[in-house]
Amino acid sequence: MQTVTEEQGRIFREAWIAGVHKHFPGEPKPGYVTPWEDTPDWERQAAAAVYTQVRGFVEISGGMTAKLTRAQKGRFVALCWITQIHKHIDDPKPSYVADWDDLPEWQQETDADIFERIEQEQ
Numbered sequence: 231m232q233t234v235t236e237e238q239g240r241i242f243r244e245a246w247i248a249g250v251h252k253h254f255p256g257e258p259k260p261g262y263v264t265p266w267e268d269t270p271d272w273e274r275q276a277a278a279a280v281y282t283q284v285r286g287f288v289e290i291s292g293g294m295t296a297k298l299t300r301a302q303k304g305r306f307v308a309l310c311w312i313t314q315i316h317k318h319i320d321d322p323k324p325s326y327v328a329d330w331d332d333l334p335e336w337q338q339e340t341d342a343d344i345f346e347r348i349e350q351e352q
Contacts, residue, residue, distance in 0.1 A: 238285070239278030240266045245347035246277075249340030276314035283310045284348040295349055303349075304342035305330045311341075 243266045250262045266274070284307060288295045295303070312327045319326065330338065 235278040235282075236274070238281040239274045241347065241351070242277040242281040242344060243269060243274075245344040246340060248347075249343040250336070252343070253336035253339040255336060272318040276311065276318060279314055280307060280310040280344075281348055284345055285351060288349050295345075300342040300346075301330075301338070303345035304338050304340075307341040307345050308333060308338075 247263050247265075250258045254262065269277075287306065298306075308330050315322050315326045333341075
């Protein structure tokens with residue numbers, strides 16, 4: 231049986247993979263679309279943590295996250311993810327912790343998709 235955290239992490243990962251397939255120009259790197267079962271433990275933990283942060287944000291807003299722009303939603307996911315990278319990786323590559331404006335468009339769109347997927351959860 232899956233734990234709540236595992237289920238939440240899996241939802242995050244599935245939303246990421248769907249976004250990559252939708253928005254990435256060309257053929258994505260295999261690591262971008264690695265299935266949950268093959269995802270490293272630290273990344274599973276990070277995915278579950280970001281899901282929890284987004285879900286909490288949606289709940290405490292009283293549903294007002296629906297009024298945010300896609301960019302605002304994506305920025306929130308990106309910032310939460312950057313924090314998890316710093317938590318799990320001592321000296322991350324700059325591209326792993328890039329600010330929103332420095333992310334490629336496909337990644338911005340994917341992050342916004344992730345937020346909206348989590349926002350729909352009950």
